[in-house]
Each structure stands twice: as C-alpha cells, then as structure tokens.
Amino acid sequence: MARITIDRLRHSYVSQPGKPEDWALKEMSLEWEDGGAYALLGPSGCGKTTLLNLISGLLRPTEGRILFDERDVSSVSPEERNIAQVFQFPVIYDTMTVYDNLAFPLRNRGVAPSEIDRRVREIGEMLDLGGSLTNRASGLTADGKQKISLGRGLVRSDVNVIMFDEPLTVIDPHLKWVLRSKLKELHHRVRRTMIYVTHDQTEALTFADKVVVMNNGEVVQVGTPIELFERPAHTFVGHFIGSPGMNVLPVALENGGISFMGSRIDAIEAARVDAAGGGRLELGVRPEFVSFAGTGGLPVEIGKVTDAGRFRIVEARHQDHLIRVLVPEGQEVPTGSAALGFEPTHTHLYRDGWLVA
C-alpha cells in the first residue's frame, strides 16, 4: 500500500547513452495515487514495458528515482518492493495444484499455514477458482492460468502495486471481455493500486480511472478517459485514441484568422494563438465533432461512406486532405459537394504536435 512517485526517471539499455535515441525512456515524473486503477497505453516499442519493469524492480533506472511513499526504492529488489506482476503469457508452476500455486508466494515469505489457507480460499473464491483448487494448474485453460497469475499477487495482503503487462494477449476474444470486467470488479473490492500496460485502447479506457499515454519513450498525456477523448494534449493521442482517430489538418495564421488551405476556419479564434510562436500549426477535431453545415462551412467532396452500425463514417475531401465525419444513425448523408462545420469547443490547435488552444 503506497503512493508511487516517479521522479525525473530516465532509462537507457545502452551503457553510455549519448544521443536522444539511446534513451528507451525519456525523462519523466509521475505520481500514482494509492489504490488507483491506472493504464499505460501506447504502441509497441513506446517504452511502456520498460517503465513497468522499472517500477517492479526487474530493471534498475539509469537516472532518477522511484519512491514508494517516501522510501526510495530505485535499487531495491522486486521481492523487497513487494509488488506483484501478471505477465503477457500466463506463468504458473506446472507441477503444483491451483491451491499450491496461490500459496507459493506466502510460503516463500514464511506466513503461518492457517493464514495461508484462509487467504488462498478467499482469493480462490474471489477469482471463481474455488472449485478447482485441488486440480493440477497445468490442466487449466489460458484464462484460468492468467487468473492464477493474478491470484498470486492478490493473496499477499500487503502488496504495494499489482502490474499487468498486456495480460489478455493469449485470452480468447469472448473471454477477454469477461476477464476485463472481473478485473474492474476486483479492483473495486480490494482497492490495490493496479497498473495495466496495453496497446489496446478499449482495454485501457474501460479499466483505468487514469490513463498514461506514451509514445517514443515519453509520456504524452495523463488523464481520465474523457480528458483523453475531449482534449488530447498531443496529436498522437488524438490519432491513437478514438476510432476513427482525430482529424489533423495543417493550418496557418492568415489575416488575423486561422485558415486551412486558404479557407477560413471560424471554430478557433486566432486571438487564442500567439502569432509569434512559429512552429508547425495543426488543427485537430474528432470526427464526432464534425457536422454538415449549410452555407459558409468548409467546402468538401463526399467520398466513401462506411456503415459502422450506430453511426456512419463519411470520408470527405477538401482538396487533397481527408476529413472523417461521424454521422449518427438516422441522419442523412449528402452526396457530391457539401460543407463541413467544426464544433468550436472541441476544435483544438496544436503547435508542433502539442496542444496550444
């Protein structure tokens, strides 16, 4: 049970890091509240597993500190950090029964047998493994094995944080949903800090209260799922979260206004932008917040329309730029030429990728 503080942490797998590319994890500072449900979201190779292994103690950071409450644990072993981790592929002890698997971490720590029995039965019940405690663990299906991995973390009542490294990779699609809701329910019951690493936005957004989005070894945004959706701090977040992702259009400051390929965009007031800032300016608006306007909107040609059930995704083109529009069920889609309007509160401006207004 601890608050986890990451203080100016950097990590490199190269022995003498010099170039910026040498750093697998660029400098970052984060706070994880005790009992929170967090997700680390990012594409493969973005450094999220590195960060996870740094927190768990399987890796030593090159620079910076990791604090559990006030204690600096940067160079402390995983065992002493008192953390639990569920790996991508289920790790179970084949020759043991389910019961012995769950009891293993407690036995290694010399917990009294009566206490072990109580904890194992409680956790077995919680994970719906109560009926198979005496079975060989190797006979279980992948989701059962993954539950055991999780259970070995849960049996220890004093665990500081439970970490999940893409735990649903090998689970059948229809069981993924079941396990995901089970995990959410467990978090409500035990209120342990949980950190869930994934590249799947659905998993991250449904599990976590707060999502940390990473890209290229750095944290691009920390926020609730709604914040990530409504105010992406970086165009990467806009792309990566949401389906389809945010429309990002190159814009320029012209005649005291924002213009896109020569067309004036009224959704953003130019006054909110520092004209002297320089850099590459882009406008970001999610397809959910684009609608067909009457006259005065951005003129486009309507292209492909994809039916996604409750809404349709319309691909509109302005010159060579593609703008996706989400049209709710029952609303008509014009053909040929049309005009688009952007919802002002959800239209953002980015400079060199980062949100400015």
Next chain:
Amino acid sequence: MYKQVNQKAWLLVLPVVVLVAFNAIIPLMTVVNYSVQETFGDNVFFWAGVDWFQQILNSPRFHDALLRQLLFSAIILAIEVPLGLIIALAMPRKGIGVSICLILMALPLLIPWNVVGAMWNIFALPEIGLLGKGLNNLGFDYNYTRQPVTAWFTTVLMDVWHWTSLVVLLCYAGLVSIPDDYYRAAKIDGASAWAVFRYIQLPKLKRVLTIAVLLRFMDSFMIYTEVKVLTGGGPGNATTFLSIDLDKMALGQFDLGPAAAMSLIYFLIILLLSWLFYTLMMRNEAQ
C-alpha cells in the same frame, strides 16, 4: 459394383521393400537361421531347435555379462544425468561464453569412438599415460590392465567424458527455452534458487531429461567400440559387457549358433526396454 483388384501398387513400394530387406530383414533372418542350427563349416547345417537359446539363457557367462551391462548402465546414468544437468545450469546464457562452452561440450561427441578408446587406453597406461602415471605418482596403486576395479573406474570415466556432453547439450537447450517471465515471476513471488530449480527448471526439463535418459541408457547398453579398444573386456572378464561377450563368442570362438541365439536375445532385451521407456514417456505426456 466389383472392387477392382490392382496389384500394380506393389511396384511402387518395391524399392522400399528391397531397401529394408537388404539392410534389415535379410541380415536378421540370417542370424535367425544360424540360431536354430549347428554348423561345422563347409555349409553343413544340422537342426538344433531352441537348444542354443536354452544354453545361453542358462549359462552363467551370459548372466554375468548381462549383470555387468546393467550395472554399467546404472552407474553411468547415475553420474551423467545429474552431472550434465549441473553443468548445463552453470553454463552462461549470453555473451561469448556461450559459444565457447558449446564448442567445448560438442568436442567429445565429434571424436570417433575407437579414437576415444585409443586415447583413454594411452592416457590411462600406468607406465606412460598422464592419468595412469599421475595417479601412481600420487600414491594410488592404479593399473587398469590388471585390476578389475580400476578397469571399471577407467571405463566409467571414459564414458562420462565422452557422453556427459550429450546430456549437457540437451539440458541446456531445454533451459534456454524457458521464457524469462518465469524467472521474473519467481523473483516477484520471492522464490529461492532451490525453489526456482524445483518448481520451474526441473518440470520444464522433464521432457529433455526423459530423452537424455533414454538415449544414454540405450547407447550404454550397446557400448562396444570404446571398451573393446580400451580394455578388450579385461582384465579377465571384468569389463566383458554383452556386446564384448557376443564378439568373443562369434568372432573369437566361432560359435555361430550360440552367438546368433545370444544376438537375438540381446536384440529382444533392447527392444523390450525401448518399448518400456517409450510407453512410460508417452504416459507422462498424456498426464
């Protein structure tokens, strides 16, 4: 509708039948032929029935050779399997050391068997060999050409030197195939080094260890060349294992009938043990 009888298909399997016939069935049938007849040369044969089989099965000479053979296999298994496992566990997992160790380990396996016998024969000679002379200089009374105990010691040592590598390589391959996550999970669960071995490494190595035991048992049960060159079965009959005994009977005494009967019994013992191992292995798999 009548079923078409098409015998032409036999032509297609003929090449294989001929091949198998020449390298297995015909030699084996020759042996069977010898085992039920008596011959004094000049292609004169007399029917002997199962006499030779009875004679072999009742002969103390065969019993002794069989016992020696079983004892030898038991000893080398008891040494090579644990030793191979320990060496494999101690070998490095990355870096330049891996290649060096693998090459060193593979070397004994690449040496022709009669060369192994010859090497150890000279190496262990009490007057000039490094091992023999060295042991005597250290005050041990060591002479493998005269003392049964030291002859056994040398034979076992030679086999351990020659074949432990095989167990090492099999175990090492098994060890490196264990995913890192198992070790990480064990670290997080607070497992001791012994617990990691007992609950992760040993269970994951079960399959390769079964194969290692099977191979080493079969090979040691049929050991011939190295012992033939090293001790020739001596001193006396001390290291006369089944294959050496068979060799003495067939090529030393030219007792073709009894030798053929013994060959078949030897063959059946190996077949039986192979089947036994195989069934045990398969039963483990099914569990």
